Amino acid sequence: xxxxxxxxxxxxxxxxxxxxxxxxxxxxxxxxxxxxxxxxxxxxxxxxxxxxxxxxxxxxxxxxxxxxxxxxxxxxxxxxxxxxxxxxxxxxxxxxxxxxxxxxxxxxxxxxxxxxxxxxxxxxxxxxxxxxxxxxxxxxxxxxxxxxxxxxxxxxxxxxxxxxxxxxxxxxxxxxxxxxxxxxxxxxxxxxxxxxxxxxxxxxxxxxxxxxxxxxxxxxxxxxxxxxxxxxxxxxxxxxxxxxxxxxxxxxxxxxxxxxxxxxxxxxxxxxxxxxxxxxxxxxxxxxxxxxxxxxxxxxxxxxxxxxxxxxxxxxxxxxxxxxxxxxxxxxxxxxxxxxxxxxxxxxxxxxxxxxxxxxxxxxxxxxxxxxxxxxxxxxxxxxxxxxxxxxxxxxxxxxxxxxxxxxxxxxxxxxxxxxxxxxxxxxxxxxxxxxxxxxxxxxxxxxxxxxxxxxxxxxxxxxxxxxxxxxxxxxxxxxxxxxxxxxxxxxxxxxxxxxxxxxxxxxxxxxxx
Amino acid sequence: xxxxxxxxxxxxxxxxxxxxxxxxxxxxxxxxxxxxxxxxxxxxxxxxxxxxxxxxxxxxxxxxxxxxxxxxxxxxxxxxxxxxxxxxxxxxxxxxxxxxxxxxxxxxxxxxxxxxxxxxxxxxxxxxxxxxxxxxxxxxxxxxxxxxxxxxxxxxxxxxxxxxxxxxxxxxxxxxxxxxxxxxxxxxxxxxxxxxxxxxxxxxxxxxxxxxxxxxxxxxxxxxxxxxxxxxxxxxxxxxxxxxxxxxxxxxxxxxxxxxxxxxxxxxxxxxxxxxxxxxxxxxxxxxxxxxxxxxxxxxxxxxxxxxxxxxxxxxxxxxxxxxxxxxxxxxxxxxxxxxxxxxxxxxxxxxxxxxxxxxxxxxxxxxxxxxxxxxxxxxxxxxxxxxxxxxxxxxxxxxxxxxxxxxxxxxxxxxxxxxxxxxxxxxxxxxxxxxxxxxxxxxxxx
Numbered sequence: 025x026x027x028x029x030x031x032x033x034x035x036x037x038x039x040x041x042x043x044x045x046x047x048x049x050x051x052x053x054x055x056x057x058x059x060x061x062x063x064x065x066x067x068x069x070x071x072x073x074x075x076x077x078x079x080x081x082x083x084x085x086x087x088x089x090x091x092x093x094x095x096x097x098x099x100x101x102x103x104x105x106x107x108x109x110x111x112x113x114x115x116x117x118x119x120x121x122x123x124x125x126x127x128x129x130x131x132x133x134x135x136x137x138x139x140x141x142x143x144x145x146x147x148x149x150x151x152x153x154x155x156x157x158x159x160x161x162x163x164x165x166x167x168x169x170x171x172x173x174x175x176x177x178x179x180x181x182x183x184x185x186x187x188x189x190x191x192x193x194x195x196x197x198x199x200x201x202x203x204x205x206x207x208x209x210x211x212x213x214x215x216x217x218x219x220x221x222x223x224x225x226x227x228x229x230x231x232x233x234x235x236x237x238x239x240x241x242x243x244x245x246x247x248x249x250x251x252x253x254x255x256x257x258x259x260x261x262x263x264x265x266x267x268x269x270x271x272x273x274x275x276x277x278x279x280x281x282x283x284x285x286x287x288x289x290x291x292x293x294x295x296x297x298x299x300x301x302x303x304x305x306x307x308x309x310x311x312x313x314x315x316x317x318x319x320x321x322x323x324x325x326x327x328x329x330x331x332x333x334x335x336x337x338x339x340x341x342x343x344x345x346x347x348x349x350x351x352x353x354x355x356x357x358x359x360x361x362x363x364x365x366x367x368x369x370x371x372x373x374x375x376x377x378x379x380x381x382x383x384x385x386x387x388x389x390x391x392x393x394x395x396x397x398x399x400x401x402x403x404x405x406x407x408x409x410x411x412x413x414x415x416x417x418x419x420x421x422x423x424x425x426x427x428x429x430x431x432x433x434x435x436x437x438x439x440x441x442x443x444x445x446x447x448x449x450x451x452x453x454x455x456x457x458x459x460x461x462x463x464x465x466x467x468x469x470x471x472x473x474x475x476x477x478x479x480x481x482x483x484x485x486x487x488x489x490x491x492x493x494x495x496x497x498x499x500x501x502x503x504x505x506x507x508x509x510x511x512x513x514x515x516x517x518x519x520x521x522x523x524x525x526x527x528x529x530x531x532x533x534x535x536x537x538x
Numbered sequence: 539x540x541x542x543x544x545x546x547x548x549x550x551x552x553x554x555x556x557x558x559x560x561x562x563x564x565x566x567x568x569x570x571x572x573x574x575x576x577x578x579x580x581x582x583x584x585x586x587x588x589x590x591x592x593x594x595x596x597x598x599x600x601x602x603x604x605x606x607x608x609x610x611x612x613x614x615x616x617x618x619x620x621x622x623x624x625x626x627x628x629x630x631x632x633x634x635x636x637x638x639x640x641x642x643x644x645x646x647x648x649x650x651x652x653x654x655x656x657x658x659x660x661x662x663x664x665x666x667x668x669x670x671x672x673x674x675x676x677x678x679x680x681x682x683x684x685x686x687x688x689x690x691x692x693x694x695x696x697x698x699x700x701x702x703x704x705x706x707x708x709x710x711x712x713x714x715x716x717x718x719x720x721x722x723x724x725x726x727x728x729x730x731x732x733x734x735x736x737x738x739x740x741x742x743x744x745x746x747x748x749x750x751x752x753x754x755x756x757x758x759x760x761x762x763x764x765x766x767x768x769x770x771x772x773x774x775x776x777x778x779x780x781x782x783x784x785x786x787x788x789x790x791x792x793x794x795x796x797x798x799x800x801x802x803x804x805x806x807x808x809x810x811x812x813x814x815x816x817x818x819x820x821x822x823x824x825x826x827x828x829x830x831x832x833x834x835x836x837x838x839x840x841x842x843x844x845x846x847x848x849x850x851x852x853x854x855x856x857x858x859x860x861x862x863x864x865x866x867x868x869x870x871x872x873x874x875x876x877x878x879x880x881x882x883x884x885x886x887x888x889x890x891x892x893x894x895x896x897x898x899x900x901x902x903x904x905x906x907x908x909x910x911x912x913x914x915x916x917x918x919x920x921x922x923x924x925x926x927x928x929x930x931x932x933x934x935x936x937x938x939x940x941x942x943x944x945x946x947x948x949x950x951x952x953x954x955x956x957x958x959x960x961x962x963x964x965x966x967x968x969x970x971x972x973x974x975x976x977x978x979x980x981x982x983x984x985x
Contacts, residue, residue: 052839056653056878065884067620069966072887072894079893080753080915082746084784089660092881095622102650102875106631109646113630124636126541130586132628136804139597144610145808146944147601148936154599155807161596168578180672180809183851183861191710215852216863222856225713266567297565302572317541321627322647322867323637323828324670325810341710357951358706365706368613368675368797369808377593384589388580390539396561397542400552403564407556421556421564445642454640459852476543477552504836509642512836516641519833519845523822525666526656 050510051104057527059101060091066098108510110453116479120425120456120468121214121262121289123314128385131317131378140377145369149354155373156345156352162380163345166310166329169391170291171301174337176344177329178371182289183216185309185328186256190220191363192307192332192339193254193283199339202281204253210239212263212460217256217287226253233462237263237417237427244273248280258287259303260294260423262460262468264402268420274304283307283336291315292472293399293424296392306333312372316379327375341366397473398424401480405469408484412491416463424472430465438494440465442502449508450486539583603805606939607972609899611919611963612749612949613674613701613775614808615800617888618967623802623875632871637864641843642835647867648842651830654874661780662794663787664816669828669844670870671813671862674797675704678743678773679711680826680860681793681815685741685769686716687824687859693717693738698729699748701775702949708743723950725921725959726912727752732762739768741792746772747779750912750946750961751919760790769793777801777814778965779917781889793817801880802872812869823849826860888966892918895964902977903962908984912959919963921946925984928960938979 076083093101110117117124135141143152163175176192179185190207197204207221210231218228229247234240239257255277259267267273274284286300286308292315294300300308312327313320320326332340341363343356358364386394399421406415406426414431430440444454444467456468471480493501506512544552549561558564565573584592603616610616627633631646638644638651651669658667671677682694694712696705698721705720712718719734727750731742742763746754756772763770772786774796786794798812799805817825823846831845851858880888896918904911908925924931928945935942943962950956964973 053649055649056874057656060878060881062882065881065887066622066879067884067888069884069887069891072890074890074894074897078897078900078913078915079782079917080755082753082755082783082915084780084782086663086785086788088781088785088882088885090657090877090880090882090885092883092885093878095620095879098622098875098879099626101878102626102632103629105646105649106626106629107646108644108649109631109635110640110643111631112634112636117636119636119639122636122639124634127634128541130589132633134590134593134597136624137594137597138602138604139594139600141804141806142602142604142616143600143807144603144608144616144805144941145614146612146948147610147941148933150933151601151936151941152807154596157599158596165580168580171576180676181862181864183863184672184676187861214863215850215855215858216861218856219851219854219858219861222858223861225715228856266565268567268569271569271572294568296578297574298568298572299576302575303569319633319868320636320864321633322635322644322651322865322871324864324866325672325869326864327810356948364710365703366676366710367707367809368673368701368703368811372809373807374804374810381589381593384581384584384592385541385586386539387583388578390542390583391580392574392578393539393542396564397544397549399564400544400549400556400561403556403558404552420567421558423564423567444640448640448643453636453643456639473542477548506642510645511642511839511841514641514835514841514843515833516843516845519831519843520848523829523846524832525652525822525829525845526659527652 053101053104055527056101057091060093062089062092064092064094066093066095115451115453116475116483117453118455118469118471120470122456123470123472125317125472126474127317127319128382131381134381135374135377140373153351156354158380159345159376160352162376165383166331169295170308170331171299172331173334174332174340175329176332176340178341178367179309179328179330180367180372181326182309182311182328185330186216186220186287187223188341188366189285189307189309189330190224192336193285194224195339195363196336197253204251206251207253208244208247208255210257212261212462213256213258214262214287214289221256236419237265238267239273241269241272245276248276252280252282254283254285256285256287258289260290263417263427264422264425265417265420266423270303278304289314290424293395295395296388297395306336312375312379317382318375318378325372325375327372339363343370394473401471401473401475402426404480405471405484409487412488425468425470427463428467429463432491433494436494437499438502440467442505443490443494445505445513446490446502448506452483452486607975608941609943609962609964609976610941612944612961613703613797614805615776615963615965616805616967617800617965619802619804619876620879622879623872626875627868627872638844641841645841648830650871650874652832652842654870655830657874657877658814658816662816663785664794665819666822667814667816668825669830670865671815671827672866673809673811673813674775674795675707677795677813677815678704679708681771681795682708682741682743684793684824684826685771688821689740689769691738691740694740695719695731695734695742696721697731697744698722698724699750699752699754700743700745700773701749704773723953723956725750725956731759735762735766735768737766739766741769741771743771743773746774747776747917747919750921751916752913753915756786756789756791771795776918778889778892781885782893782917798873802876803869810866810869812866812873822846824859827862828865891966895966895968896920899964899973902973906977906980909980918965919961922960922962924958924960927957931983932960934983935979940976940979942976
């Protein structure tokens with residue numbers, strides 16, 4: 025195959041269509057740099073004469089070569105591109121352990137109020153009392169739902185929250201003159217858990233899963249020693265199961281002088297129903313996007329507030345909000361034991377607004393109902409598909425997500441990947457594939473509470489039909505899929521072997537290849 | 539509970555299919571003593587108009603940037619965002635798409651990220667950029683860790699001109715075994731990092747324009763770092779400056795980190811923001827975060843995928859380059875659309891407008907008795923010394939409806955010598971009337 029970036033226009037004209045295929049409704053959209061040029065602009069700004077005296081001789085000499093589009097051209101480019109995306113508003117998105125739920129537009133409207141969107145993190149605290157009040161209210165909801173002593177709002181994402189939670193644990197040990205070097209991480213953990221522990225210099229010790237998909241309590245007890253700083257446990261776990269012996273694990277961990285970090289990525293399954301503080305957790309991050317419906321457009325932004333137990337509360341980072349007289353103050357500098365600062369400003373205020381809006385809309389009663397419906401939906405999928413698929417762990421009801429393995433595909437020539445791609449042709453976003461690692465060829469399905477019974481039934485009908493077809497030997501439907509997506513299967517190996525990470529003019533590309 | 543689709547009858551029917559007597563049966567794995575043995579005491583669900591009223595009341599207690607003259611900068615800048623940007627990012631297919639794990643049905647997001655990477659690479663003058671990080675400050679900490687991996691050296695030197703919050707974030711991120719040298723603040727613009735580089739230095743971190751607004755000589759810093767085998771990390775908190783100033787890549791930077799909030803993204807009281815990171819081609823396998831790459835599909839058509847994920851936490855777990863598993867996709871989209879709307883012509887013009895505003899501000903401030911402008915060089919931000927302590931002065935100006943800048947003591951509370959310093963920024967939104975109002979108020983307060 026010839027280099028796919030050959031044959032591109034070398035100029036900056038507007039005729040840069042690479043392929044003539046595509047249709048009015050499913051366009052083959054050229055790159056911005058193939059349709060724009062350095063002269064066009066969609067922003068009307070006055071030209072001013074400036075003196076360069078105060079630029080110290082550092083002014084730009086080389087052109088930027090940035091492509092511009094007029095406003096109508098830009099509108100079309102981004103609208104046409106948008107149509108190449110699946111989204112929660114266009115169809116079900118059952119990505120287990122990641123999850124997209126309905127994004128209420130009220131959240132967006134509120135986040136855009138100038139009193140939230142157009143305030144600066146460093147303007148006088150006296151002029152942002154409403155923002156501090158909002159942070160306080162959000163904190164109250166998070167602490168109440170989890171029954172914990174404190175919350176650090178600032179982490180920018182779930183993984184950032186994990187980092188902060190483990191930093192707090194490390195700081196607590198150091199404050200107690202305790203030099204612990206090991207963190208226990210169950211095999212079913214998100215990849216961020218071991219990465220976070222390693223990032224902080226800990227040795228990661230894996231804990232095996234039992235045959236029923238839950239953490240082996242005896243293995244935890246055996247692994248505990250004076251060297252262990254913490255366990256990082258996901259509950260509900262990534263097999264969709266609530267760890268039934270979580271309290272026993274917490275007690276054993278505490279008895280050994282270690283802390284219990286809970287990955288709260290799946291808190292959406294238990295909000296308002298189970299309070300993690302009652303289980304003995306010391307720190308847990310909450311993904312606001314997943315649990316409280318803040319948008320995650322294309323992968324972010326996220327927000328990962330961390331709730332902390334009494335023991336870890338003194339190690340919360342700055343800044344945080346505190347009552348001061350009649351109003352609220354923002355504590356911006358590290359006191360004795362605090363960790364300091366893990367991001368420049370106050371965290372993801374825009375996400376706080378959206379999350380609190382969602383909380384108020386649901387109320388305490390509605391959040392509990394949402395968790396119950398999420399669990400109901402996952403169990404419904406599991407019940408409907410159990411006969412056609414293979415269920416690795418059947419001992420407990422599932423929580424927010426249903427896990428299947430690929431045993432049912434044995435001998436069919438169809439893999440989990442093929443199966444997922446065939447689902448695309450049926451109008452669904454595929455489930456999470458090959459995760460968790462504790463089962464072979466995992467398919468992890470999380471419907472969330474926002475899917476109706478009608479949608480779930482349609483999804484289950486399609487899944488059943490695909491399973492029957494795979495077993496009937498209609499392999500090509502799967503291995504050739506997707507046939508109806510904007511692209512067929514993409515060559516990921518090629519992308520990694522010959523990384524092309526930005527657009528270059530064809531002549532530059534050829535030069536670089538020499 | 540308008541967001542929940544089930545009727546009670548449907549719930550009952552579903553429980554029947556599951557074979558569960560009630561919903562509680564689905565929570566049977568939860569230890570009995572932990573299951574709903576509490577009263578949350580939280581308010582019940584609420585109609586949309588009441589939620590909206592509550593949020594509006596909170597928002598109404600804040601003084602927003604448009605309410606009066608506004609000069610607050612110091613790492614976050616108030617610029618105009620075209621209406622088209624906000625319209626487009628609220629389209630469902632952008633707003634409610636998840637991480638593009640299935641490239642065949644995520645080509646919109648992936649192509650956008652590829653275009654974004656190209657824009658950032660061009661702006662910074664570097665070979666490659668990632669698909670965004672959380673913000674400039676955490677990006678700086680990641681860059682420092684990346685430099686340690688690349689050089690296998692242990693010493694990091696932070697310039698005194700680095701944003702104090704960024705310095706604090708680097709400090710929090712680094713493990714105890716790092717030799718971290720934070721140079722003291724240099725509000726007069728005389729601070730020099732060059733004497734602190736030695737054979738153990740992994741990287742030096744230089745911000746330009748620096749926290750006080752001074753432009754720093756990147757070329758000299760790069761040469762001095764490279765002479766000792768160290769890397770130069772350049773930090774930019776005001777990305778608009780690159781419309782007027784030479785790209786750090788052209789001056790020898792090895793890693794460029796920037797805060798991209800200025801383009802397409804609102805102030806948002808500090809977040810979400812947009813971390814930009816760009817580097818040299820040979821360093822990509824040590825660069826943290828998501829990368830989008832071009833490839834072909836089974837029909838030979840051009841397409842895009844997330845790539846080089848072998849650096850990432852979901853593959854390498856404890857050996858990953860970082861624990862980051864997300865990017866600021868929607869903020870990157872806003873940036874990319876705004877940048878496409880500007881194009882080279884508009885972006886350059888925007889930068890010139892910002893500088894022109896700042897020049898007017900500097901001239902007007904210099905004429906106020908009791909005010910001294912410390913900068914000889916600047917882009918759109920500068921530091922002044924006032925005849926009275928700055929923090930109190932800023933409060934008094936705020937009471938008059940003028941958000942006049944950031945007292946340096948708010949970020950550097952332990953350094954008494956900076957008590958009278960204020961950092962102020964002007965952008966394209968700063969009017970002559972705003973500048974006149976500020977200077978008149980300052981004159982009165984300083985009398």
